[in-house]
Amino acid sequence: MSKNILITGGAGFIGTHLTRLAKAAGHSVRLLDNLSPQIHGENAAFAPPEGVEFVLGDVTVRADIERALAGIDTVVHLAAETGTGQSMYEIDRYYRVNVQGTAVLLDILANTKTEVRNIVLASSRSVYGEGAxxxxxxxxxxxxxxxxxxxxxxxxxxxxxxxxxxxxxxxxxxATREDDKLSPASIYAATKLAQEEMIRIAATSQGLAYAILRFQNVYGEGQSLQNPYTGILSIFSTRLRLGLSLPVFEDGEETRDFVHVEDVANAVLRFVEKPALSGALANVGYGEPTSIMEVATLLAQLMGSETKPHVTAQYRVGDIRHNFADLAALEAATGFRPAISLEEGLGRFCAWVETQPIPQDMLDKANAELKARNLMG
Ligand SMILES: NC(=O)c1ccc[n+]([C@@H]2O[C@H](COP(=O)([O-])OP(=O)(O)OC[C@H]3O[C@@H](n4cnc5c(N)ncnc54)[C@H](O)[C@@H]3O)[C@@H](O)[C@H]2O)c1
Known part of the structure; x- marks a missing residue:
């Protein structure tokens, strides 16, 4: 059955892919996004795809959410501040957007008659801290x-x-499972866990279906090339295009579970189409660890660069060493398992990067901000 979906943060990376897949599956889609300058650049213009409604607004502003909720039966809550390192010193902003923004949404659902029956939250593997x-x-x-x-x-x-x-x-x-220990190591992670708990409690008490999806490291075409605070592949691709070195933190052996954005959007769509009344909790990753040295090397090769990544032994407070997803819960709930390999996904990402203007490299600026606060060594 076709749904009327509101995607908060829908002009962003994952939202854009979800919009495309949801439209193709016959759903109605409305986006609520404030076109945050950190993601979209200053004075960004955004043209939604044909047939998609766009509400320029902020998830911390009650009137904006109320306006966006008219006629909506399913909310996919993506809007968030997403930089782990930045969250350690922009604590008020991260709390306001991620926690207060979710509180406003749930407060409206508790106190207003709406047609919303299902909420899908983009949470993060960061809620685990270190993996299993x-x-x-x-x-x-x-x-x-x-x-x-x-x-x-x-x-x-x-x-x-x-x-x-x-x-x-x-x-x-x-592999980390959903019932493993939760131990957020950054303010960003703490805000994602707060979102999870608030949605679980409010949806249950209001009789709404909900799904909490813990994404691993999502990458792919359309990820912000402007934002220096998150998205290692964006940062590295920009440096390669500018002929700059590729500095890898720690000893390069730290791993992440890289999952292509189309797989993530497909997983989200499953929970939009099959609301879980008793709530669903699922990791969304590719299910394999890849070291940062390995991914940097592969990226350089695919971009035709001679640059060799080098380890710097630098580190960021709040970073984890390893975490990759156990996908059994996702498969059991949806029958779906991400299938785009890192080689294929990175190939698609590199082909897209080539079509984009080369952004300024902001890595040194982001690192200097962390160093000034003793959050990087
Ligand atoms: N990309 C990843 O690797 C990853 C991993 C784990 C979890 N997630 C979660 O997935 C969600 C989407 O991430 P993404 O990668 O698409 O990020 P993104 O930064 O590309 O998109 C987020 C969107 O939210 C919008 N936004 C920010 N503040 C807002 C506000 N106050 N009001 C309205 N809109 C606002 C931004 O303008 C942007 O378009 C986030 O909740 C993030 O925590 C992402």
């Missing part, structure tokens, strides 16, 4: 464990790898 590990010293066959976030002192000593919280031995990463 196994310790073979505690149990020869491998005992699951959840190390605490690395302390600034550990990072300063270049002690990158988390240790078993029980016996202190070295541990190996394993």
């Amino acid at each position: 590990y196994v310790c073979h010293d505690c149990e020869p066959s491998g005992q699951r464990c959840f190390p605490n976030s690395r302390l600034p002192a550990d990072l300063a000593a270049h002690d990158w790898t988390p240790k078993c919280p029980r016996c202190g031995a070295g541990i190996a990463e394993t």
Whole structure:
């Protein structure tokens, strides 16, 4: 059955892909977005695709959300500030947009008669902090464990790898499941966890369906090339185009689970089309870890650059070492599993990057902001 969908933050990276897929599947789509200058540049103009309504507005402004909700049955809540490092010193802004913005939305749903029946939240793997590990010293066959976030002192000593919280031995990463320990390591992550809990509680009490989707590192065509605070592939692609070096934090062996944006949009659409009344909670990733050194090397190759990434042993407070998704819950709920390999997805990303103007490199500026606050070493 076709849905009337409101996508908050719908002019952004994931929203744009979701809009395309939702329209193609026959749904009506309205976007609410404030065209944040950090993402879209100053004085950005945005032309929504044909047949898509666009409301220029802010999720922290009650009247804007009320206007955007008319006739809507499904809300996909994407609008957010998304920079992990930046969140550590722009705490008020991250709280206001991510937590207060969600509070305003839920307050309207609690106090106004609307047609909304389903809310889908874009949450993040950052709510776990470090992912799951196994310790073979505690149990020869491998005992699951959840190390605490690395302390600034550990990072300063270049002690990158988390240790078993029980016996202190070295541990190996394993796929993270939805019922694993939650331990946000950044203000951004704390705001995403707050969004999750608020939506779970409010939707349950209001009898609404909801889905909480924890995205891993989403990449692909259309990701902001302007925003220096997030999106490692954007930052690296810009530096490669400008002939600049590719500095890789820590020892380059830290891993992320890179999932192509089209797979993510497809996963979201499944939860739009099949509302879960008792709530759904699912990781959305590709389900494989890739080291930052590996992804930087592959990107340079695909962009035809001779540049070799180099490790700097620099680090950011709040970064995790490893986390990749267990996808069993996603598959059980939807029958869908992301299938776009890193090689294919990066190929698509690189082809798109070539069509874009070369942005200014802002990495040094972003790093200087962190260093000035002792959040980077
Ligand atoms: N991209 C990833 O790797 C990733 C990973 C995990 C979770 N997520 C989550 O997915 C969601 C979408 O991420 P994205 O990558 O598309 O980000 P994005 O920055 O490309 O898009 C976010 C959109 O929200 C809009 N926005 C920001 N503040 C707003 C406000 N106050 N009112 C209205 N609109 C506002 C921005 O203008 C932008 O268009 C976010 O909630 C993010 O936390 C993304």
